[in-house]
Amino acid sequence: MKNCYASFVAILSFRFFVFGNIVIGPKLECNEEGLRIHFSPTGSFSGHVYVKGYFFSQYCHLDYSSYLISHPFFFHIPYKSECNVKKERSLEPPGINYNVIVVVQNHKMFLTDADQAYSINCFFRENRTDAGTILSHSLQVSDLNVTNIDNDPVQTQPICSYQVLSGSENGSSVQFASIGDLLYHKWSCESNEMGMLVHTCIVKDAVQNSFTIIDNRGCITDKSLLQPLNYSSSLNSVYAPISAFKFADQMSVFFSCQITLCRKVLNGCEGITPPVCNYIKLPTEGGPIMPVLTPNRQPSIPLVNLIEDTIQGRPFDVTDENLFQAQSQPQILNQPSNHMIAQPQTLTQTNSYRKAHQVDPVTVNATIEKVAQDYAVKLATVIKGLKHSTGTGYGENLAFASSSIAGTAVDMWYNEVKDYDFKKGVFTPTTGHFTQLVWKNSRQVGFGIAVANGAAYIVCNYSPPGNYLGQFKENVFPKKV
Numbered sequence: 001m002k003n004c005y006a007s008f009v010a011i012l013s014f015r016f017f018v019f020g021n022i023v024i025g026p027k028l029e030c031n032e033e034g035l036r037i038h039f040s041p042t043g044s045f046s047g048h049v050y051v052k053g054y055f056f057s058q059y060c061h062l063d064y065s066s067y068l069i070s071h072p073f074f075f076h077i078p079y080k081s082e083c084n085v086k087k088e089r090s091l092e093p094p095g096i097n098y099n100v101i102v103v104v105q106n107h108k109m110f111l112t113d114a115d116q117a118y119s120i121n122c123f124f125r126e127n128r129t130d131a132g133t134i135l136s137h138s139l140q141v142s143d144l145n146v147t148n149i150d151n152d153p154v155q156t157q158p159i160c161s162y163q164v165l166s167g168s169e170n171g172s173s174v175q176f177a178s179i180g181d182l183l184y185h186k187w188s189c190e191s192n193e194m195g196m197l198v199h200t201c202i203v204k205d206a207v208q209n210s211f212t213i214i215d216n217r218g219c220i221t222d223k224s225l226l227q228p229l230n231y232s233s234s235l236n237s238v239y240a241p242i243s244a245f246k247f248a249d250q251m252s253v254f255f256s257c258q259i260t261l262c263r264k265v266l267n268g269c270e271g272i273t274p275p276v277c278n279y280i281k282l283p284t285e286g287g288p289i290m291p292v293l294t295p296n297r298q299p300s301i302p303l304v305n306l307i308e309d310t311i312q313g314r315p316f317d318v319t320d321e322n323l324f325q326a327q328s329q330p331q332i333l334n335q336p337s338n339h340m341i342a343q344p345q346t347l348t349q350t351n352s353y354r355k356a357h358q359v360d361p362v363t364v365n366a367t368i369e370k371v372a373q374d375y376a377v378k379l380a381t382v383i384k385g386l387k388h389s390t391g392t393g394y395g396e397n398l399a400f401a402s403s404s405i406a407g408t409a410v411d412m413w414y415n416e417v418k419d420y421d422f423k424k425g426v427f428t429p430t431t432g433h434f435t436q437l438v439w440k441n442s443r444q445v446g447f448g449i450a451v452a453n454g455a456a457y458i459v460c461n462y463s464p465p466g467n468y469l470g471q472f473k474e475n476v477f478p479k480k481v
Contacts, residue, residue, distance in 0.1 A: 030098075030122035034078035035085075037102060037120065044068040046393075047106040048248065049075050051083045052117060055248035056470040059083065065108035066393055066464035075102065077120075095125040103248070107224060108393070109211050110203075110245040113180025160189040160196070160259055169230075169239040177244040186239040187259060194261045195235030195269035201257040205250040212390060214257065218275035221390050231274040235264065343369075346447045346460070349410040350437065357438040358477045365463065368394060368446030372459040376448035379457040386457070394446075395436045395465030399458040409458040413437050417479075425473035432467055439466025440475040 027038040039049070046068045054060035060083035062075055079085050079098050086099045103117045165171040165184040177183055187198050201214035215221055220228055226242045246253050262269040343364065351361035375389050379398075386398045399409035413433035420431040427435065436442070441464055448459040466475060 026118070028120060028122070029074075030124075034076055034081070035098065035100070035120060035122050036074045036076045037118070038072060038074045039104075040072045041070060044070045045106075047104070047108065049102065049104050050248070051077065052101040052103050053249055054083055057082060058471055058474065063468075077102075090123070093125060095123055097124075098122045105248055107222075107245070109209075109247065110225065111179055111248060112225070112245045113243050115179070158189050158191040158194060158261075160187065162187050162255075162257060164255075179244055179246065181244045182241055183244055184239050184241050185255070186237070187257065188237040189259070189261065191236055191261075192234065193264060195264050195273050196238065197260040197262070197273035197275060198229060198238050198257055199260065199275070201255065203247075204254045204256070205247040206252050206254075207250070209247055209250075215390070217277065218273070219277035228277065229274075235269055235273055343447050346410055346458075347445070350445065350460075353410070353414050354438050356479050358480050359438055359440040359475075360443075362443060362445045362462070365444040365446055368444055368461045368463055369448070370446070372446040372448030372461045373450075374448070376450040376457050376459040379459070380450035380452035380455075384452070392461065393463075393465070395439070395442060395462035395467065397433050397436055397460045397462075399456075401456050401458070409456075409460075410437070420476070422476070422478045425476065427467055427469060427472065435472065435476050436462055436466040438476060440477070441471075442466050 029036040029038065037049075039045075046064055048055070048061065048063055048065060050061035051057070059081060060077070062073070077083050077085060077100060079087065083100060088097045088099065089095075090097055098121070100120050101117055102120055103111070103115065105111055105115050107115075163173055163186045164175075165186055166174045166177075166181075167184075169184045169186050171184060174183065187196065189196050197218050199214060199218040200212070200216050202210050202212050204210045212221055213225055214229075218229070220226060225245065226240050229238050229240045231238050260272065262272045347362075347364060354361055371392055371394065379386065386400050388396055388398065397409075397413050399412055401409060401412075414437055416431045416434035419428070420434055439462065442462040444463045446461045448461075450457050468475075
């Protein structure tokens with residue numbers, strides 16, 4: 001029997017670095033019904049704090065990945081909860097100890113060597129008669145789990161390989177590592193005639209969570225995880241040093257990449273590999289002056305040198321008429337006046353459907369609006385198709401339609417309701433637009449629309465984002481009768 005309780009705050013004397021910000025001295029508070037860990041970030045924190053093994057639990061997880069927090073906050077864990085707080089009785093000294101492991105994760109998806117795990121202990125003595133007795137509490141930094149790395153070699157011709165090595169790009173192969181271990185990912189092809197481009201690299205876990213770390217151009221998507229790839233002068237070998245990381249509460253990490261080959265003869269790899277990932281400014285922005293060609297120019301050497309490739313193609317003709325003919329520019333609906341016309345209708349439709357499903361309306365946020373509009377223009381002019389953006393931290397719905405029916409985008413997203421099972425309350429690829437549209441916890445939105453060649457590209461970003469695994473029943477409700 002516990003005769004009395006007291007609360008005590010233990011101030012730690014260490015501090016740890018969080019991607020350039022410092023969280024100093026987490027404090028532990030042991031109360032009668034549960035424990036609290038207090039954090040005081042000196043900068044902005046945008047990660048996760050959760051009980052180990054309960055990343056997907058809404059009751060054992062603080063999620064700040066969608067927005068920054070810079071003021072003090074605490075993580076409260078009841079002793080009697082689903083968070084697996086262990087209760088142990090001690091004979092000497094007599095009392096009861098409550099223990100739980102809490103993880104502080106800074107990246108929105110991965111555990112890295114910048115993260116910490118804490119073993120939290122709250123001990124209560126039994127049969128204490130002195131009300132001034134100090135309780136004993138400890139907060140210890142524990143080792144993070146081992147990462148299991150599974151190589152996924154790319155099979156193609158010529159023979160190409162994907163290896164994960166230790167020590168250097170010429171080190172020995174590894175399959176197991178600890179978080180933070182420096183590993184060398186290496187791609188190589190056995191050919192002197194072919195060059196290679198490494199692209200579309202995806203990291204997955206055992207339950208099919210995924211994250212693209214190298215995009216389809218061969219460019220890094222998250223510089224906190226890895227730096228630009230190192231291509232050999234012969235273009236048949238590429239490596240990148242990467243500190244080991246893993247998904248929260250998952251032991252295995254699966255890497256897969258695609259390799260595109262090109263013939264080095266006659267500069268066949270130029271413009272393909274190595275990738276150009278740095279933004280080149282236009283002359284109007286202070287960039288290099290670009291040469292201007294006109295149809296009347298008579299150079300001493302041909303502007304185009306045509307060579308027949310008997311293997312890859314055939315000869316073709318280029319004339320001044322098609323060489324210098326101005327290309328028609330796409331019409332972009334990017335003027336504030338046009339955009340403001342489309343916004344109220346889209347917002348009204350969105351909130352009408354949200355009201356029907358018993359959730360509060362969303363409001364337009366200017367920052368989110370700009371992100372959505374800029375990406376809509378990119379879809380129309382650069383990507384020329386639908387492809388989800390990366391790294392924004394927002395939820396996202398996309399649509400592509402004739403410009404005359406662009407206003408039906410919200411209706412198209414909502415029509416997925418017919419395939420959603422409210423009893424199961426789980427994510428499916430065919431209902432993701434609908435569930436994001438009516439997601440209860442999403443409070444702010446931004447709309448973007450751009451038109452090119454008669455087709456409209458519509459983008460809607462949501463904050464906080466929806467479609468979190470394990471949270472559908474708490475955020476997606478049936479239509480009110």
